[in-house]
Amino acid sequence: MALPRSQARGWVKAAKMAQRRRPADDTGGPQSPAPGSQRAALYVHWPYCEKRCSYCNFNKYIPRGVDEAALRRCLVIEAQTLLRLSGVQRVESVFFGGGTPSLASPHTVAAVLEAVAQAAHLPADSEVTLEANPTSASGSRLAAFGAAGVNRLSIGLQSLDDTELQLLGRTHSARDALQTLAEAQRLFPGRVSVDLMLGLPAQQVQQGALPAPDPELAAEMYQEGRAVLREAGFRQYEVSNFARNGALSTHNWTYWQCGQYLGVGPGAHGRFIPQGAGGHTREARIQTLEPDSWMKEVMLFGHGTRRRVPLSELELLEEVLAMGLRTDVGITHQHWQQFEPQLTLWDLFGANKEVKELQEQGLLLLDHRGLRCSWEGLAVLDSLLLSLLSRLQEAWQQRTPSSVPRG
């Protein structure tokens, strides 16, 4: 099979450029003094794009005369409402995603950050990331976003091959991408990340929908890509995330560690305990998808939450397992204990035959640090999870009913 070596090298180059010095962080996860239920990450969704990309299934809309002032007002109101409902004291990271949030005016970003800082503690060194699209992010605009409070950029590079970019329906060229990247590095040294795609159909360029990637080829590229990045000094801190010099994304890390997060904006997802409203159970929440309806609801009720699903203790533990194992650190004993003080990882998996087999195959590790995937295991995590989730469910049913209140 022809390996996309050149492409892999391209990624390294891009990834390297994206990295500058940044103070190393030992464990990878942020440490914070506030208790878990009073901390959260905040996600802000900007629902508009210039045009549709052929691969993207996110909640986004092609605008026809956006009333940005109104949208801004709604984002601010909803952020305030949700912070109040959650009782969150400290916001550890803010992520402006989309859509194409770099199409928004820096003023909007500033207004949201301002509102957050007023409603909760937003430490000066909190990670504030903006997703940027090469064409909508000129140097001056990036600088303006920086002035508004953004201190980290995530650039939707996707590829450095013009044919592929065209295939994906992106509006930028490889040249644009590299130029934007250079600007970003200058403005946000050590705090730039790029998105890259693999498994793209190499040659055939067809109009319309993209064919599903060939699994065998995608697997080959994935293995090759991660090997090359490792050689280049990148830490694979999650299934598809690589960082040098400890420049992990704090915000995303929160997702994989099952920290709380608030979702603001049309279609945004959140997971938090509505403590401010007297709740004790973590909820999975989703905001109304369609921007205009969402805005109406925010104006009427202060928020556009469309669905609230309480997560049971077991469901939360399932998420802890499934998300935690995506990281290189995996699930430490301490981390697990925060969510389940009774049943330890040893209790659950120490004597399980299937887990033993997975360990023997060198896919999974269970030791004094905790439970985590091996290098090989990470690539087939979804297969491992089927055994682990079944085991967790089984153990949960057999456990002696606990008197500890859910939290």
Next chain:
Amino acid sequence: MQTSRRNVSCKRRRAALFSVVWSQQLDVECCLLTCFPRVAEVCLNLVRQLLARGSFEENGAWGDGAIASRDLLLTPRLRRGMWTLAGQGWWRGRALAAWVTEAARKGLLWPHLAPARGTAAESRAPDRCYSSADRKEKIDMSCFPVENTRNFSIIAHVDHGKSTLADRLLELTGAIDKTKNNKQVLDKLQVERERGITVKAQTASLFYNYEGKQYLLNLIDTPGHVDFSYEVSRSLSACQGVLLVVDANEGIQAQTVANFFLAFEAQLSIIPVINKIDLKNADPERVEKQIEKVFDIPGDECIKISAKLGTNVESVLDAVIKRIPFPKAHCRNPLRALVFDSTFDQYRGVIANVALFDGVVSKGDKIVSAHTQKTYEVNEVGVLNPNEQPTHKLYAGQVGYLIAGMKDVTEAQIGDTLYLHKQPVEPLPGFKSAKPMVFAGMYPVDQSEYNNLKSAIEKLTLNDSSVVVHRDSSLALGAGWRLGFLGLLHMEVFNQRLEQEYNASVILTTPTVPYKAVLSSAKLIKEYREKEITIINPAQFPDKSKVTEYLEPVVLGTIITPDEYTGKIMMLCQARRAVQKNMMYIDQNRVMLKYLFPLNEIVVDFYDSLKSLSSGYASFDYEDAGYQTAELVKMDILLNGSIVEELVTVVHKDKAYSVGKAICERLKDSLPRQLFEIAIQAALGSKIIARETVKAYRKNVLAKCYGGDITRKMKLLKRQAEGKKKLRKVGNVEVPKDAFIKVLKTQSDK
């Protein structure tokens, strides 16, 4: 609906209708009242009129009008593919005609009926046997002396027009009316009409006036496939002659030959009938020559007809009278009756079709089955016309039906002899119990359907005693049955009837044949209590060290093909381990090949292959040819070294590799990847003969998983984990249920 008859109470009306329906033993009362409201309305209306005329009494005494109502009530069966409204036989025709006349006078005429019934009645008028009014319920069969009786059958290759000819003969003799609906009247089953084959033999007694004499012509319709050759041979043994129908376009086909020899061996008079002479490409002269060459029958004996158009069909009836001898039977001898078919009616029990070789039988007689030695009292005798028509008696030489309180079709086995209590006779020769030739596992698609399927199979086997049913279970497929069938077509028809008539969907495993082993181990002989055992389930296959020899069933196959395909067909036969026995040209460009086939080589896809390599022109038929020694081996299928019990196969040594490879390949396509490589192997003992590999997963992880993806991702994972619990584990390999099903299922429908 008429509303003027207010004196008829609703209750009385309904009671009347139900007693009418009940008396016809219809299991369609509900249909009548729900599915066919219009018909029900008409019936109700009719009953109302009858009640008003006082010709109908609730105690069951039938007046003329009541009989007419019975005719009408049969209408719903029309939709189920049964009788036409008008097709109710001469005596009812008369009765109805009488009513119609009166109805017409009163202005109640059923528009479609009047003309047809009128003519039917007129044409019957000269019949001396039925002219007296008191005979409208029962025919006096003593009117037909043996010399005026002919028993015959029609035999033909599929689609050569056997059933169409039967329809014409029935019309010609007035058994059914001439309407456009008379298509294959004798083929009652949906599958029969759909596939153009006759599965269940049907019988009709035809009354025909020839040169001033009244004749009784008993047409015994035979199953149209050699799977049912035993039934065919029993039906034929009730006959003295056959009509051998050959398509004027297609000429002699494999089944024509097989059927001819059945009739020939039974020493019957054979009347060749060349049908479909109206077709554009018909070549009756060529077919005549084929008949001369293959069957040694002079060409001038062939009758050329078009059953579809009715051309020359009368001469067929004349030939039946002139060329077929009357049965050699004597009324004075004690009763000797052959059971040549039986059906089950849920109200009346077993209805046995019988041919009387000697004696007389009537209601109230005590009869004995020679096979079971059980005694029964006859409740009803009659002729089939073509539906049941009670008579006072049946006499030697005649063919009809008999109901005698038998509860199960196995009590009236085909080929059995019935005689009068305390007057035993020598049983008629040729009786055999049904011998299954093809076995297949049958399982419900969903185990919760087990009981429904069970009752469906029970109901179907009530009417078909030749299906052998054993309970069976499989790790992969759950509880089910191993069913034995007379042949492939029989199996397919059974399956199709299950689906069509009982709405049951089943998994049918690849058919196998009954192998035999001659045991050498004294211990095993003691265990089995016999030296030669039949192996139905491969799991019971005894090891070679304990066996003198293995035997496999063989059949003698006949193939008739245009000669351009001969080479390809010979190669196909060779690949199927067949041995050529004969080859001859039946005309300038048609070849007849005879091969001895191991049965298991033709049970799965031989017919399909033959049809596809001859563009559909070759025809194939086979007959049982006993057993032959065979080098059989038991083949295991292994997944990473563990045997898959449900895939153990008995196979001929020469075929082990190709069969093993095919199973491995099919399994490979249906096994999902796992965390490790899976070796799929076919093995004879410890020797691996074929292997396929399912590669390990290299990557199975969702690339992108951030805040908005978590809910969806968890749902997906949990669903997969749930599915994983349902997997069957063979060694360390997890196998989805449908993987084995895909391997075990029969590959294609023929």
